[in-house]
Amino acid sequence: MTLQTDITSVDQHSVHSTGAEDLSRTLPYLTADFYRFQDQLSDEERGHIGRVRAFFESEVAPIANEYWAKAEFPMHLVPGLARIGAFGPFVPEVRQFENTAVYRGWAALEMGRIDAGIATFVGVQSGLAMGSIDVGGSPQQRAEWLPKLASAEVLGAFGLTEPLSGSDSARGLRTTARREGDTWVLNGAKRWIGNATFADIVIVYAKDVADGQVKGFIVDTTTPGFTATKIEDKIALRSVQNADITLTDVRVPESMRLQRIRSFREVAVVLRLTRCEVAWQAVGVAIGAYEAALAYAQEREQFGKRIVAHQLIQDLLVRSLSNITASIAICSRASAMQDAGEQGDEHSALAKAFATSRMRETVGYAREIMGGNGIVLDKGVARFFADAEAIYSYEGTREMNTLIVGRAITGEAAFV
Missing domain, CATH: 1.10.540.10 (Acyl-CoA dehydrogenase/oxidase, N-terminal domain)
Structure with missing residues (x-):
């Protein structure tokens, strides 16, 4: 509804x-x-x-x-x-x-x-x-x-996260790139790569063995040595086709190396821009769950009246609306700063950490309002409730984004 x-x-x-x-x-x-x-x-x-x-x-x-x-x-x-x-x-x-x-x-x-x-x-x-x-x-x-x-003539994916490297991607990439003349040879593995089972190309980030810096490559998924295997049995974002990728002597021409990616600093620019949109997406998930719970409460009767007329239900609805409103405010300002060229990593990080935390709380309130009906798909909340768990973690966990903001306000890096 x-x-x-x-x-x-x-x-x-x-x-x-x-x-x-x-x-x-x-x-x-x-x-x-x-x-x-x-x-x-x-x-x-x-x-x-x-x-x-x-x-x-x-x-x-x-x-x-x-x-x-x-x-x-x-x-x-x-x-x-x-x-x-x-x-x-x-x-x-x-x-x-x-x-x-x-x-x-x-x-x-x-x-x-x-x-x-x-x-x-x-x-x-x-x-x-x-x-x-x-x-x-x-x-x-x-x-x-x-x-x-x-135009979607070509479908793409983004290969950064690895089986043993997620939050520490800036330092911990194990996928390697070795140059041989006008060809690069990639070896390694990636995990949780959305769209990878059907993508035509994957942007693969790998560490150059010559200088230790991260480089980016446009990899054709039909290249010998490239395989993508769907990750099964997820409880969140089930329609998203996440994959494990293996790269075994995958040969990529120099013309397919992203020419302006010289280190992880450029990768961080990409993540800064998309992290704020993930925060907005989280607000959308919170709204979807809130809308479904409000519609349900307006129809469901208990103790002789619709549950929307009960104080405890109204309290949960107002808490949800407060979370949503505060999240829209912080996301709006972060995006306005991006438009003005004033957004730093710490601004997108705070938006993502805050909005996803408030989303997680709000979908919990929605499920609580609906009682047992909150765990079945056809009542409108269960899918949001489950999907929130993935959004809470991807493109930077709350903890990592908190540390980015903490470094900005204290001048001290506390990542390890």
Whole structure:
């Protein structure tokens, strides 16, 4: 059930038949946007948010539980995601319209509000794969790959995390790259690589044996020595196809090395930009669970009245709304700082740590409101409750992001 203020809703027909300005006039406020932060968007941006919301409510919401339960990815949705401009909205060469980081955050929120799995797929394709090429690619690499990724002609993945290296990726990468003339030979393993079972290319980060610095490579997944094996039996983000990757003497031409990735510092730039969007996605997940719990409480009766009229239920709903409101505020400011060129690692880290912690608390409140019905898929909260656990950890755990902020405010690094 969609919970919005009483403004004419955007139907699927209007997405194709009206301009962005017209859509902005009909885009309902989410009831969870209690202080109407969405007013920070331009009319054009609000119109495009209307396109995202209409697509996710009409195309994604009806099938999200089914594909989550099957642990399969709905590939038929990918062309539609490309049509609404989900991939690479930050890239000047391929974006459908000029937009801000605040807009991109709201788009991530709208996606996460319906399905964190699809939102994660978009984050990998757009933020991490395209982001790596945007930050690290040469002009020729940008021209070749970014349009193909934006249109979904090519699907991408991002290979940084390893079986024995997650939070310590800056120092602990074990995957190696050795140059032989105009070819690089990669050996190692990656883990938790989203999209990797069906991706056409994977951005692989490896340590150059010659200088010890991290380099980035665009690896064709059909290259001999490359294998991707799906990770089974997950309890979160089940529609996301995470994989274990092995690289055994994988030969990559110099032309496929990301020319502007010279160390982990450039990788950190990619992660800084995507970390803030993950924070926005977490707010969306919290909103999705809150909306489902509020709708349930308005219908469920106990002790002779609807449970929404009970004090304890209202307390949980207000706690949830407070978490959501505070998270939108911190994410909005962090994204505005990004637009102004003022965002540092510590700002995106604080947004991610705070928003995911508040998300985890909020989905717990939603499940509590629904009692036993909170653990079955068809009641609308269980999937958010489970998926929150993955979002809480990926792109930097709360602890690691806390240490990034701690270093900024104290001047002391306390990572080990």
